[in-house]
Amino acid sequence: MSVNISAPKETIPTFIQESWKRCHSKGLQPRIMDKENMLGEFELAEFQDQYAELLYYSSPILEDVYSSIHGMESILLLAAPEGYIIETVGDPSFIRHANNVALRKGANWLEESKGTNAIGTAIVEKKTVLIHGSQHFYQDNHFLTCTATPIYHPDGHLLGVLNLSSHQQDYHPFSISLVQRVADSIKQALLLAQTQKREKNLYFIYDQHPDPLFTINKEGNVTSLNIAASRAIGSLEQTTTGQPISSIISGLDTLALIKGLEQKVAIKNQKFTAQPLIKDTQHLSYVTLRLEKLKQIDEQTNRYHFSDIISNDSQMNQTISIAKRAAKLDISLLITGESGTGKELFAQSIHGVSLRRDKPFIAINCSAIPENLLESELFGYEKGAFTGANSSGHKGKFEAANGGTLFLDEIGDMPLTAQATLLRVLQERCVTRVGGNTSRPIDVRIIAATNKDLQKEIEAGQFRADLFFRLNGLTLKLPKLKNRTDLLMLAEHVLSYLPYRNESTELTEDAKTFIFEYEWPGNFRELQNVLGQAAFLANQNPITKALLVSLCPVSSPSRNVEETKEQEPTSMLDQEIQLIKKALERTNGNISNAAKQLKIGRNTLYRKMRTYKIMR
């Protein structure tokens, strides 16, 4: 950084002369410091709120520096870009002198208010300045020697100004490098925090995105990919980064993509639309590309195989071996189990080894389709069957699955009218499109799944008993994750497949205990999600129980016990501190989310954290 310095007693440097001229032109008079531009207590608090993030990261640095210069009769000041002093640390005896000239919190030290001075002149000059003794415009300030440096964000905006002041006879040449170094540390701390926050947010959006995402550089080589992309191409990030995208996605025209054009591509026989999602428009240094699976139902293929089912649990192993045997028989199957226990995984695996494995596997989630559209989705419709219908008609899932397997997920949520039609189709082995009268023969194996107790639904009149018997050639019951004896092995397995895992990504003992104790209402899917986030947030450190607790959305008995053990707050202040700590714990230190939960502004939260010395 360039510096405007004048060794004391030298002739008056030009930048000081320029500053004096500015002061004169604004009508300031050296003997009369009449502009007391000072914030009131309340205004100062508001101002500090506005710069809470700057204060949060600079306060510990200032305290630290002060501990090594204390006793040197000086004061360190941090001013906001508007020139108001928002933080001070210094020797009490010098602070008293500084107070006499309003060198204290709340005072404005722009040149307009205080004439030529280090803070104000550094803002004008945009560089480090040293203003010594009588170089100050106002006579009252001649006893001071001050060095100030502006702190700039890389995007060019001014973050604040750091200033060191002492008696002019105590001037020391080290003040310039000291101020610059401290300012640099503050800038680095702020930028690091902002980058981490941005990366964390970006990462979550990126990695948790359900569609495959690849980021490529302008040479067309992969720089990163998300979990869905890893799964789609069947290889890990480490082996893919650096490779040309065109060698991974056949048919992809990289140049067209960079220009923003969509195109159809294929990976392992699956067809996708490739679209540029985000790009660095300024430098064209990267493009993030999203692959959206083509929706045509007859192009769906099954993805999972029995080898994808991880198990070391005797009940699960038994179910797997029954499923393998049942796969060869062409009977209907009913798979029951809570959400996320692997019902679809089983259905696809069964299809993959069945006699129908070369034919389509078509899945439909009966609860995800509006009641009035379910029949047309399943059985198709003729042209003009209803308002909004495709003018050329549409074949339904049954026809699309012809020869193969139709997976009816969440069958327990199927409306009774659709149940009646489904039963008829299964009995007659023919399907008639909605609005049509031609009956088309179909040959489909049905695998149905539900997380409901169908017996109870039958008793409640919500499910047809005759349909239940049709579907239930054999029932496969999948255990809840919590009841599985191989939970820890599953957790290790999930961790081992994370693309950003390293050797330190391991579970602490209390994290393992937590995994055993937690309910896992979302079963395997929740385990994958929680561990995926935990491994990332642990940032190459072991995964602790506290981290897992903060990521599990549902309270578990183990956590409730712990919460009740916590000490009751005894004062309003304690209560506030506890609320803040809990919000930070729940949000894993995310200031925006914690502030939202607490219904206060981010800056207020920063200020409170600083006041109560609460770490993120």
Ligand SMILES: Nc1ncnc2c1ncn2[C@@H]1O[C@H](COP(=O)(O)OP(=O)(O)OP(=O)(O)O)[C@@H](O)[C@H]1O
């Ligand atoms: N034993 C297992 N081994 C490996 N992966 C599993 C296992 N069980 C479940 N999964 C994974 O968990 C996720 C959820 O599985 P799946 O979709 O088959 O569950 P589901 O019971 O059909 O859920 P839902 O009822 O919510 O549709 C998938 O990513 C699947 O690969």
